[in-house]
Amino acid sequence: MTDHRNEQGTAKQDAAELHPDVQERLGAKLRETYNGVVSEPLPERFTRLLEQLMETSGNTGDGQ
Amino acid sequence: MSAERDQQMQADLAQLLPNLRAFARSLAGTVDRADDLVQETLVKAWQNRESFAMGSNLKAWLFTILRNTFLSLERKKRFEVSDPDGEHANRMAVPASQTAHMDAVDFSEAFAKLAPDHREALILIGAEGFSYEDAALMCGCAVGTLKSRVNRARTKLASLLEPDRIISDDAA
Numbered sequence: 001m002t003d004h005r006n007e008q009g010t011a012k013q014d015a016a017e018l019h020p021d022v023q024e025r026l027g028a029k030l031r032e033t034y035n036g037v038v039s040e041p042l043p044e045r046f047t048r049l050l051e052q053l054m055e056t057s058g059n060t061g062d063g064q
Numbered sequence: 065m066s067a068e069r070d071q072q073m074q075a076d077l078a079q080l081l082p083n084l085r086a087f088a089r090s091l092a093g094t095v096d097r098a099d100d101l102v103q104e105t106l107v108k109a110w111q112n113r114e115s116f117a118m119g120s121n122l123k124a125w126l127f128t129i130l131r132n133t134f135l136s137l138e139r140k141k142r143f144e145v146s147d148p149d150g151e152h153a154n155r156m157a158v159p160a161s162q163t164a165h166m167d168a169v170d171f172s173e174a175f176a177k178l179a180p181d182h183r184e185a186l187i188l189i190g191a192e193g194f195s196y197e198d199a200a201l202m203c204g205c206a207v208g209t210l211k212s213r214v215n216r217a218r219t220k221l222a223s224l225l226e227p228d229r230i231i232s233d234d235a236a
Contacts, residue, residue, distance in 0.1 A: 018215075018218055018219055018222055022222050022226050023218060023222075025226070026218060026221050026222060026225070026226075027190055029171045029225075030171070030175075030186065030187075030190045030191050031190070031191050033171055033172060033175070034086050034090065034187065034191035034192075035086075035191075037082075037085060037086035037089050037090075038082045038083055038085070038086045039082070040082070040085070042081060042082065042085075043099065045099070045103070046081055046099075046102070046103070046106075049103060049106055049107075050074055050077060050078055050106070053074065053077075053106065053107070053110045054070065054071070054074050056110075057067065057070040
């Protein structure tokens, strides 16, 4: 409790301090970074995993 | 459990995988750890797929499993050795294609400095576009708490990235 920063600061106060331009730029960067990961090619391990999961479901109709 | 429903679930999981990876990356930092988290999430989701109500929000369901898995791993980790510095530097690792943008690197570094629950809140609202109500349910907190986390995360990011633009005492 020696920290002078106000950890309990209200949401209203926090929001009021941010200029709309700044908020918009931050939002754009956030989405750009996030979508950069979303659009990465999928590692093969996941394709394999999905196939394995499907096999454990048993009744896929084929094989046997 | 019908094979048809399983097939549908498998297709849906495949479709949502990129988002799960991105969400995991924003929580876990390193690519490897994030992908391990995604893998565990997929396995758990599959094991519990019968408890998912078809027609409800699968992405929210999966994201909830992922963040709960992350939190329980973090709790375990607290009793182990802390991260070596190398892993910290790697957080939200930016793909090589983006490193030309100094901006992107700066942003990732700043983002990594946020508290985990603030990163989570910001991603759910700001990047994934969940409603505050849905995101609060996923995080198991009140809507007001979530809003406060988002606002504090934004303010912190701004203070790190655009310290000169932070205003203002004359906002009134």
